[in-house]
Amino acid sequence: MMAQLPGLGQFRRDKSAAVIASIVMGIVLAALPFLIGSGLGNSWLRIVDFAMLYIMLALGLNIVVGFAGLLDLGYIAFYAVGAYLYALLASPQFGLHYPVWLIIPAGAALAGFFGALLGAPTLRLRGDYLAIVTLGFGEIVRIFLNNLNAPINITNGPQGISGIDPLHFGGVTLAKPISFLGFTIPSLHAYYYLFLGLALFIVFVTIRLENSRIGRAWVAIREDEIAAKACGINTRNIKLLAFTMGASFGGVAGGLFAGFQGFVSPESFNLMESIMVLCMVVLGGMGNIPGVILGGVMLTILPEIFRHGAGPVQLALFGKILLDPEALRMLLFGLALIVVMLYRPAGLWPSTTRRREFKGESTTDVLKEGE
Amino acid sequence: MLEVTGLRVAYGGIQAVRGITFHINQGEMVALIGANGAGKTSTLKALSRLLDISGGSVRYCGKELSILPPHQLVSEGIAMVPEGRGVFPRMSIIENLQMGAYVRRDKDGIDADREHVFTLFPRLKERAHQLAGTLSGGEQQMLAIGRALMCRPKLLLLDEPSMGLAPLMVQKIFEVVRAVADKGMTVLLVEQNAKLALEVSQRGYVMESGEITLTDESARLLANPKVREAYLGE
Numbered sequence: 001m002m003a004q005l006p007g008l009g010q011f012r013r014d015k016s017a018a019v020i021a022s023i024v025m026g027i028v029l030a031a032l033p034f035l036i037g038s039g040l041g042n043s044w045l046r047i048v049d050f051a052m053l054y055i056m057l058a059l060g061l062n063i064v065v066g067f068a069g070l071l072d073l074g075y076i077a078f079y080a081v082g083a084y085l086y087a088l089l090a091s092p093q094f095g096l097h098y099p100v101w102l103i104i105p106a107g108a109a110l111a112g113f114f115g116a117l118l119g120a121p122t123l124r125l126r127g128d129y130l131a132i133v134t135l136g137f138g139e140i141v142r143i144f145l146n147n148l149n150a151p152i153n154i155t156n157g158p159q160g161i162s163g164i165d166p167l168h169f170g171g172v173t174l175a176k177p178i179s180f181l182g183f184t185i186p187s188l189h190a191y192y193y194l195f196l197g198l199a200l201f202i203v204f205v206t207i208r209l210e211n212s213r214i215g216r217a218w219v220a221i222r223e224d225e226i227a228a229k230a231c232g233i234n235t236r237n238i239k240l241l242a243f244t245m246g247a248s249f250g251g252v253a254g255g256l257f258a259g260f261q262g263f264v265s266p267e268s269f270n271l272m273e274s275i276m277v278l279c280m281v282v283l284g285g286m287g288n289i290p291g292v293i294l295g296g297v298m299l300t301i302l303p304e305i306f307r308h309g310a311g312p313v314q315l316a317l318f319g320k321i322l323l324d325p326e327a328l329r330m331l332l333f334g335l336a337l338i339v340v341m342l343y344r345p346a347g348l349w350p351s352t353t354r355r356r357e358f359k360g361e362s363t364t365d366v367l368k369e370g371e
Numbered sequence: 372m373l374e375v376t377g378l379r380v381a382y383g384g385i386q387a388v389r390g391i392t393f394h395i396n397q398g399e400m401v402a403l404i405g406a407n408g409a410g411k412t413s414t415l416k417a418l419s420r421l422l423d424i425s426g427g428s429v430r431y432c433g434k435e436l437s438i439l440p441p442h443q444l445v446s447e448g449i450a451m452v453p454e455g456r457g458v459f460p461r462m463s464i465i466e467n468l469q470m471g472a473y474v475r476r477d478k479d480g481i482d483a484d485r486e487h488v489f490t491l492f493p494r495l496k497e498r499a500h501q502l503a504g505t506l507s508g509g510e511q512q513m514l515a516i517g518r519a520l521m522c523r524p525k526l527l528l529l530d531e532p533s534m535g536l537a538p539l540m541v542q543k544i545f546e547v548v549r550a551v552a553d554k555g556m557t558v559l560l561v562e563q564n565a566k567l568a569l570e571v572s573q574r575g576y577v578m579e580s581g582e583i584t585l586t587d588e589s590a591r592l593l594a595n596p597k598v599r600e601a602y603l604g605e
Contacts, residue, residue: 216466223462226421226453227457227458227470228459229421231445231471231473231518231522232445232446232474353462354461
């Protein structure tokens with residue numbers, strides 16, 4: 001009995017530490033838009049709103065790439081499906097104005113269906129071959145969106161669809177400041193809270209999935225597909241499920257994007273975007289949820305810092321702007337990626353397993369850590 | 372228990388297994404020996420449905436296996452240890468064993484079976500939380516066999532368990548396989564190491580370019596001059 005007590009106390013302390021940490025985290029997340037809005041201005045708040053969308057995308061792609069180990073280079077297509085479904089069902093394009101609570105789930109479902117559509121013919125492919133097929137798929141979707149303005153105009157082609165209804169619930173629209181119990185919540189703040197709520201929901205779902213039978217089956221397939229089959233895992237269905245689940249997260253984010261932006265065009269869904277989301281997953285720490293979230297935030301914010309910072313820094317250093325900040329932005333960004341991959345090859349915040357593997361720790365250390 | 376009739380396996384146009392017929396009785400350990408490329412592994416892969424069967428029938432406890440998808444074999448009580456071990460490298464030993472029990476839901480039974488695997492292979496218990504990828508080849512083979520046992524199979528298919536292992540390790544592994552078989556497990560052992568395989572098994576089949584050329588009790592195969600010359604290096 002006596003021997004058990006310290007352990008129990010430790011457990012209680014850990015638990016209360018976790019509670020305190022989540023409360024602090026909650027306060028910071030709740031106050032964040034006001035801090036950023038008053039300190040840095042609304043353009044930065046917009047960027048933070050986008051960071052939330054990218055977190056959702058990165059978590060969705062993490063299911064496919066991080067958990068199931070299926071390299072997907074066309075993931076942005078599912079984002080496009082969600083965004084265009086919202087745009088078509090809530091804009092003057094067809095004069096339709098369906099409610100948000102109907103379109104977003106429909107977008108998730110349609111994106112999920114497209115996920116299965118991509119997964120079904122590629123079940124036997126892995127690695128490089130799968131990457132090429134998914135890359136093709138992403139481009140096909142984009143090119144379709146670009147050209148579906150003739151003979152019947154559906155997507156309005158390269159001009160895109162504008163005048164999309166902002167996200168709204170009942171009579172409350174998020175495009176205007178919302179008065180609530182004497183408080184006025186500005187539009188960008190309201191979007192922030194909505195996106196944060198949905199991102200947290202997706203985080204919750206992903207954590208539950210990771211620790212489920214399905215999650216373990218995904219990892220088993222990633223590790224060794226033949227052994228997974230030998231364990232009685234229906235690899236076909238489980239892989240399709242990974243594609244479908246991952247795609248549906250992308251569909252949700254896409255719908256939110258369309259409502260937030262008010263405008264969609266095929267331009268927003270090019271290969272570079274797919275690669276960006278993949279970078280978030282890989283750079284953050286493939287398969288590790290906190291890492292992927294960190295990757296999403298970093299890769300949304302970092303290019304913007306370079307964009308806004310490159311001009312003033314040059315002025316201060318040289319007295320004039322030598323290089324166009326726009327051009328410099330991607331250069332610095334690429335450099336940052338290389339540095340991270342060189343010094344933290346497992347990602348910024350890898351899972352314990354991956355960290356062990358990359359460090360090649362001695363077996364005794366690993367034993368202690370596992371105990 | 373297992374009745375294979377006229378089994379054919381082909382890779383594209385190349386016939387790897389040309390209509391072989393053999394059977395395994397309940398509780399028996401049968402060895403399938405032969406040189407490289409004789410079609411042993413193809414046979415085993417076809418039985419475990421990792422390869423398509425292009426002809427013939429495989430009946431297991433009266434059921435036709437060739438129409439079942441691979442993942443259902445585990446529920447039928449057939450476990451396979453793939454060639455080249457095939458453990459999940461970035462999972463710990465415990466997690467690997469847990470995956471072996473993927474189709475089971477009886478938590479107590481799973482825990483008991485895991486302890487049983489640990490008594491068979493004490494080495495694995497010592498390293499329960501170590502990543503499987505960091506184990507030695509022999510330990511990985513132990514883990515692969517342990518994982519297969521975790522689904523409580525009635526028939527165990529072993530593909531070249533001695534491949535690439537030190538003689539001492541091979542001996543240990545074969546002792547355990549023998550012990551498992553002595554407790555009533557039916558085992559099909561595919562091996563290149565003919566001497567070892569025939570020493571532990573009751574009956575043997577000799578395979579040569581996709582056909583079974585010889586079959587007998589293992590002890591008599593061991594004494595057979597043809598086998599001695601071709602496979603035992605005498």
